[in-house]
Amino acid sequence: MRAFQSLIAMVLLASLLLIFLSTLHLEKTHSHRPEQREIRTHKTAAEKYNTTTTPFTKQMSITSPRHEFLDLSISHGLTQAIPQNKAFWNRLLYSAVERVEKQDFVQHPLWSNCRQVNQERLKTNIHDFTSYPSVFQDFLTGMNCRSPPLVVNQPNKCLSSDAGDDPTFLLFAIKSRPGNFEQRQSVRETWGRERVFQTDLRVRTLFLLGKSSPNEPDIGALLSLEAETYKDILQWDFNESLLNLTLKMTAFLQWTLKNCPHVFFLFSGDDDVFVNTPALLSYLQALEPSKASELFVGHVISTAVPLRDSKSKYYIPLSFYDGPYPSYIGGGGFVISGSLLPRLYSISHVIPFFPIDDVYTGMCLKALGVSPEPHPGFQTFDVTEQGRENLCVHKGLILIHQRSPSELKKLWKGIHSPLLTC
Ligand SMILES: *[C@@H]1O[C@H](CO)[C@@H](O)[C@H](O)[C@H]1NC(C)=O
Ligand SMILES: *[C@@H]1O[C@H](CO)[C@@H](O)[C@H](O)[C@H]1NC(C)=O
Numbered sequence: 001m002r003a004f005q006s007l008i009a010m011v012l013l014a015s016l017l018l019i020f021l022s023t024l025h026l027e028k029t030h031s032h033r034p035e036q037r038e039i040r041t042h043k044t045a046a047e048k049y050n051t052t053t054t055p056f057t058k059q060m061s062i063t064s065p066r067h068e069f070l071d072l073s074i075s076h077g078l079t080q081a082i083p084q085n086k087a088f089w090n091r092l093l094y095s096a097v098e099r100v101e102k103q104d105f106v107q108h109p110l111w112s113n114c115r116q117v118n119q120e121r122l123k124t125n126i127h128d129f130t131s132y133p134s135v136f137q138d139f140l141t142g143m144n145c146r147s148p149p150l151v152v153n154q155p156n157k158c159l160s161s162d163a164g165d166d167p168t169f170l171l172f173a174i175k176s177r178p179g180n181f182e183q184r185q186s187v188r189e190t191w192g193r194e195r196v197f198q199t200d201l202r203v204r205t206l207f208l209l210g211k212s213s214p215n216e217p218d219i220g221a222l223l224s225l226e227a228e229t230y231k232d233i234l235q236w237d238f239n240e241s242l243l244n245l246t247l248k249m250t251a252f253l254q255w256t257l258k259n260c261p262h263v264f265f266l267f268s269g270d271d272d273v274f275v276n277t278p279a280l281l282s283y284l285q286a287l288e289p290s291k292a293s294e295l296f297v298g299h300v301i302s303t304a305v306p307l308r309d310s311k312s313k314y315y316i317p318l319s320f321y322d323g324p325y326p327s328y329i330g331g332g333g334f335v336i337s338g339s340l341l342p343r344l345y346s347i348s349h350v351i352p353f354f355p356i357d358d359v360y361t362g363m364c365l366k367a368l369g370v371s372p373e374p375h376p377g378f379q380t381f382d383v384t385e386q387g388r389e390n391l392c393v394h395k396g397l398i399l400i401h402q403r404s405p406s407e408l409k410k411l412w413k414g415i416h417s418p419l420l421t422c
Helices: 001-033 045-047 058-059 076-081 090-101 111-116 120-126 134-141 181-189 218-229 241-257 277-285 337-348 357-367 391-395 403-415
Strands: 150-152 169-177 195-197 200-212 233-239 265-270 296-298 333-337
Touching: 076 090, 076 357, 111 195, 120 134, 134 241, 150 218, 169 181, 169 241, 169 277, 181 200, 181 218, 181 403, 195 277, 200 241, 200 277, 218 233, 233 241, 241 265, 241 337, 265 296, 265 337, 333 337, 333 357, 391 403
Parallel strands: 169 200, 169 265, 200 233
Antiparallel strands: 150 233, 195 200, 265 333, 296 333
């Protein structure tokens, strides 16, 4: 009997091992598959948006393969902007550049053991590692952790209710914190309300959350109720924190490629901004197809340098990163073409994580050779004091940073008032 049991156990083990090996093999062949640019005609989608005035039909008839790792390269724009020197991240970047030239991609470790990587390695590579703030040490320890498990999912988000072809024109992906119930509700009731504009421009909304710390009150039951009621919450199993926003962004890209692969535009932003959704849609709709398919638009920050004050929330130690930041777009709110997302996700596996998410996104797009497009309607730093109360100022803008939940409601109502004459 004993022998029989161990035989069974061995057979089980062997088959598990086989399954494991075959998945490894699959992933490998998958990641090395050269890009096959398959151009399909998406008749229904094209017809659906076939308004004679918009140039969209052209762009929409091209669907790129969104699920594959494409043949990658890192554009010179990025290496021109970031110096090669002794700082840890700079060294990581340049070794990534070398690997990409050899098309030698490393697999990231599994989520379950990605943190066990050597603190030792960090200590030998960064001479003053132990003097880094503890959140920064945390960031470095988890820097190769890439695929956090989802705890709240919305797999049906982009499926249509009436089985018709129902692509998402604009997907609002809003970075939120678990406790920000009011902010989310005011976004839902104003600019982020899901609906169809101008008969066929469908807008969908998701809030992206990590987990609140075990030291905070347990709001799990409230969140479940919220997710159940509004079906717009995504939550991953990682600690919500500023330095984890890069992880949130890439986890969301992965989610989008799987669950909403046909979005035309993705908005990424904070839950305390005001977005003039009709103005944003008009802008997007009027774009030339060539621009619409490679768009990265918002408030461009082109001469930023790392902050070296260790008390700043955006502190970057010199031994970690040395150089200016390549131009990027303020993370309060920007828009990216859906057709860029597969390449953006792929390149994010090659470019080492950077602790500031908008700087990181800018680096990745620069690596793809996509330049950020400045737009004066995106005010991530805020309008002047007089402008704050002025509805006409808001009506002419696309995005304004930092508004409270009640200000959002007031502004939204105000710019829609028929009595407003600007
Ligand atoms: C999240 O942060 C808390 C402290 O705030 C820590 O105890 C816990 O281990 C962290 N979770 C993970 C998965 O690192
Ligand atoms: C990010 O999340 C992971 C997993 O929960 C956690 O261990 C880590 O401490 C977080 N990072 C920061 C910088 O808070």
